[in-house]
Structure formats: C-alpha cells, structure tokens
Amino acid sequence: MATSTIPSAPGEPVPTTSATVPVLDVVVPVYNEQDDLASCVYRLTEYLGTHFPYRYRITVADNASTDETLPIAQKLAAELPEVAVTHLDQKGRGRALAQVWSASDAPVLAYMDVDLSTDLAALLPLVAPLITGHSDLAIGTRLSRGSRVVRGTKREVISRCYNLLLRGTLRVGFSDAQCGFKAIRRDVARELLPLVEDTGWFFDTELLVLAQRAGLRVHEVPVDWVDDPDSRVDIVSTALADLKGIVRVGRALATGRLPLAELSSQLGRHPLPVRTPGVPAGLVRQAVRFAAVGVASTLAYLLLFLVLRNGIGAQGANLVALLVTAVANTAANRRLTFGISGRRHAGRHQAQGLLVFALGLALTSGSLAVLHALTGTPQRLVELVVLVAANLVATALRFLLLRVWVFGTAR
Numbered sequence: 001m002a003t004s005t006i007p008s009a010p011g012e013p014v015p016t017t018s019a020t021v022p023v024l025d026v027v028v029p030v031y032n033e034q035d036d037l038a039s040c041v042y043r044l045t046e047y048l049g050t051h052f053p054y055r056y057r058i059t060v061a062d063n064a065s066t067d068e069t070l071p072i073a074q075k076l077a078a079e080l081p082e083v084a085v086t087h088l089d090q091k092g093r094g095r096a097l098a099q100v101w102s103a104s105d106a107p108v109l110a111y112m113d114v115d116l117s118t119d120l121a122a123l124l125p126l127v128a129p130l131i132t133g134h135s136d137l138a139i140g141t142r143l144s145r146g147s148r149v150v151r152g153t154k155r156e157v158i159s160r161c162y163n164l165l166l167r168g169t170l171r172v173g174f175s176d177a178q179c180g181f182k183a184i185r186r187d188v189a190r191e192l193l194p195l196v197e198d199t200g201w202f203f204d205t206e207l208l209v210l211a212q213r214a215g216l217r218v219h220e221v222p223v224d225w226v227d228d229p230d231s232r233v234d235i236v237s238t239a240l241a242d243l244k245g246i247v248r249v250g251r252a253l254a255t256g257r258l259p260l261a262e263l264s265s266q267l268g269r270h271p272l273p274v275r276t277p278g279v280p281a282g283l284v285r286q287a288v289r290f291a292a293v294g295v296a297s298t299l300a301y302l303l304l305f306l307v308l309r310n311g312i313g314a315q316g317a318n319l320v321a322l323l324v325t326a327v328a329n330t331a332a333n334r335r336l337t338f339g340i341s342g343r344r345h346a347g348r349h350q351a352q353g354l355l356v357f358a359l360g361l362a363l364t365s366g367s368l369a370v371l372h373a374l375t376g377t378p379q380r381l382v383e384l385v386v387l388v389a390a391n392l393v394a395t396a397l398r399f400l401l402l403r404v405w406v407f408g409t410a411r
Contacts, residue, residue: 013133014107023054024127025106029096031063033114034072040114041076041083047120048082054131057106061096062087094203098196101189107131109189113180119224126221127183135219136188136267137211139174140181144222151227158235162242169246170209170253174218177205181223188216188267195258201238202245209249213260215268289337290399297329298391302384314372314383318364326357329398330406338407352406359401360394 014023026044030037041058048056060073062085073085086100101109108130112118118140129135142149143163149156159178166172182204184192188211196206211218252258304321312320330353334340340349367390371378378386 014131020055022057022106023131024048024052024056024108024110025059025100025104026056026123027059027061027097027100027109027111028114029061029063029093029111030065030069030073030114031091032065032067032069034065034068036114037069037072038076040116041073041080043116044112044120045080045082047123051120052124056082057084057104058082059084059086059100059104061100063091063093063096064089090199092199093201094196095199097203098193098199101184101186102193104186107186108183109186110183111180113228115228117225117228118179118181122181122221122223126181126219129219130183130185134217136185136216137208138183138219138221139176139208140179140223140225141174141176141220142179142223142225143176144220146222148224149227150225155227158239162239165246166205166209169250172209173212174208175220177208179223179225181221191263191267195263197248198241198245200241202242205242206245206249209253210258210260210263213253213258214263286337286403287399290333290402293329293332293336294395294399297325297332298388298395300328301325301391302387305387314368315365318368318387319361322357322361322364326353326360329353330356330402333402334407338402340407349406353402356398356401356406359397360391363394363397364390366390 026048028037028040028044033040037060041060044058048058058080060076060083062070062073070085070087073083077083077085086096086103088096088099097111108127110123110127112123122140126138126140130138141147143160159176163172163175163177166177178201184207192207192210192214195210196203198206208218253260301321304324305317308317308320311317327350330350334346334349364387367386368383371383371386375382
C-alpha cells in the first residue's frame with residue numbers, strides 16, 4: 001500500500017514511498033465515550049481499509065476520561081494495527097488535537113468526532129487536495145447548498161448565527177467553523193499550532209482564522225451530516241468561550257501581535273506571474289472584459305435614455321437609464337470580468353455597485369446641468385456627446401472601484 005513522507009514545501013504534492021509512514025493520521029478526540037468508541041473505530045477502519053488508497057492511522061486521543069474509554073481504546077489498538085492511542089491528563093479537544101498533530105509523522109492530519117455525524121464518503125474529497133498540494137487546510141461544511149443536514153432548529157440557528165458573527169467580526173471567508181470534520185497539512189500545522197492559544201472548542205476557529213490571514217488556501221467540502229442527539233456539548237459555556245475567543249483573536253489581529261507577515265512568507269503561495277511589467281496579474285484580461293460589458297451597458301443606457309427622454313425629461317431619463325444599466329453592469333462584471341459566481345455577498349456587491357453608480361450619476365447629471373446652464377436647450381446630438389464623454393470618465397472610475405473595492409476582497 002502506498003505511503004508518504006513529509007512534503008518538502010507548501011503547495012507541493014505529498015510524495016509516496018515504500019516506508020511505513022502513513023499518508024493520513026485521523027484523530028478521534030474522546031471524553032467519556034465508552035459506548036460509542038468501539039463502533040466508531042471499527043466503522044472507520046473498515047471504511048478506510050476499503051476506500052482510502054493510501055496507508056493511514058487512526059489515533060484515539062483520550063481527554064482525561066473517567067469511564068472505560070481509555071481501556072477500550074487500548075484494547076482496540078492492540079487488536080487493530082492501524083489504531084494508536086494517546087492519553088491526556090487534561091480535558092480539551094483543542095489540546096488533544098494540538099498534541100497529537102504536533103507529534104504525528106503523517107504529512108496529512110485530520111480529525112472527526114466520535115459520533116461520525118459526517119458521512120465518511122466526504123473523507124477522501126476532504127484530504128485529496130492536501131495530498132496533491134492544491135490546498136493547505138480542508139474543512140467540511142454543513143452550510144453550503146450541496147450539504148444535506150439533519151438537525152434540530154435550535155442547533156441550526158446557533159450554528160448559522162455563530163458563522164455570521166465570525167464574518168462580521170473577524171471577516172472570515174470560510175462558511176462553517178464548527179463542523180467536526182477537518183484536515184491540515186503537517187508542514188502547515190507545524191507553523192500554525194504554536195500560535196493557537198485555545199485548547200477547547202474555539203481551537204478550530206482560531207486555527208482557520210490564522211490560516212486565512214496568512215494567505216493559505218482553505219478547501220471546503222459539502223457534507224451529509226446527521227445530528228447526534230446524545231451530544232455532550234454544553235452550548236451556553238461553549239458559546240461564551242467562543243465569544244471570548246473572538247474578542248481575543250480580534251484584539252491580537254488589531255494590535256499586530258500575530259506574525260502574519262512571517263507566516264505568509266513561509267507558507268503563503270507565490271504571487272501569480274505578471275506577464276506585462278508594471279501591470280498587475282489579470283488586469284489586461286479584466287480591462288478587456290470590462291470594456292465589452294461597458295460597451296453593451298452604454299448602448300443599453302443610450303437606448304433607454306432616448307426612449308424615456310420625451311416622457312420624463314432628460315434628468316429623469318438619465319436617472320432611470322443609469323440605474324437599470326448599473327444593476328445589470330454590476331452583475332455582468334461580477335461574473336464575467338472578476339470571475340465571481342454564486343449568491344454569496346451578491347447583495348453587498350450590488351449595494352457597493354450602487355454607490356459607484358451614485359458617483360456616475362453625479363458626473364453625468366452634473367455634466368447635463370452645466371450644459372443646460374450654458375446653452376439653455378442644447379441640440380440632441382450635443383447632449384449625447386456630453387453624456388458619452390461623462391460616461392467615459394465615470395466608466396474609468398467604475399473599473400477602478402470595482403477592481404479595488406467592490407470585488408477586490410472576494411477575488
């Protein structure tokens with residue numbers, strides 16, 4: 001069976017050798033799980049042995065259990081050669097993951113909850129991008145359109161509110177911080193783990209925030225997930241701990257205490273090559289597509305203006321025509337020029353696009369006002385020439401704002 005050594009650099013595929021080092025180390029953190037542990041390990045071993053094409057290890061990380069969890073884990077390790085056990089004298093899922101991941105020799109590290117709420121069919125899609133070097137971390141998400149989730153309304157609302165809170169406070173880009181189904185490359189974990197302070201449930205979120213701010217690539221996998229009705233997670237205490245964690249990490253980011261620049265230089269991906277000196281990557285292609293969308297928008301704008309001019313006057317026709325074409329222009333540029341698909345942040349992009357539209361309206365309406373003040377009732381051709389000139393200036397400003405402000409973060 002194929003095995004692996006540690007990849008030589010971030011972004012490179014995991015090389016395989018004939019050594020006994022596993023490619024994947026799956027950690028199952030447990031605390032007083034004597035009833036579920038054996039069935040979890042047997043099911044996981046059977047699945048990996050049948051469907052996973054590389055050598056693997058399952059590490060049971062016992063978090064100071066007080067029942068028969070540790071003896072059961074030791075018995076499983078003696079019975080199954082792919083199973084190992086680590087015992088911790090202190091509780092804390094984050095503490096367990098940090099300790100096992102730091103000591104593991106596998107180049108790809110993962111963890112999942114003992115209840116196996118996540119369908120194991122998502123495991124290979126989760127770790128494959130890490131093995132090939134495409135991504136640095138991978139997470140299962142229950143909040144994407146492709147996910148299928150069975151759980152109560154209370155947990156659904158709490159989960160969505162928590163992730164919305166993360167987006168609003170720490171400006172995260174990942175969709176589901178709490179799903180107990182994640183993986184990371186060992187070379188990346190080696191640099192990030194010493195910076196993660198939380199030892200409990202906020203560990204995942206803190207790790208992902210650091211990775212995102214360091215410019216690492218986080219791969220998301222939609223999962224099928226069925227809620228465990230016997231979950232022992234204390235929602236209130238966990239929520240309070242998460243809020244404290246958000247405040248602490250936010251303060252660290254604001255004060256510059258975290259060495260993000262060093263992490264980015266060590267682990268971040270190299271910038272895309274610049275084909276034209278002095279021109280940012282993608283600028284020429286974006287400008288061409290923006291121009292094509294702009295030509296279509298301008299023609300639509302002029303047609304609407306001419307149709308509406310006699311009915312509602314020049315200023316009214318300008319307002320309506322510019323507003324309609326601005327909405328269509330933002331949508332077209334979002335998809336065609338800047339390559340952003342899906343509905344995520346689409347409302348925000350349209351709102352920002354309308355602010356840019358307001359600047360265009362000020363330029364074109366101001367030009368019309370000046371023209372009418374100087375000439376009284378100008379000829380239709382002169383009016384159109386002035387509008388086209390004003391629109392050219394507004395278009396250049398629009399491209400700059402769309403590239404840098406509206407869609408810059410999303411890209």
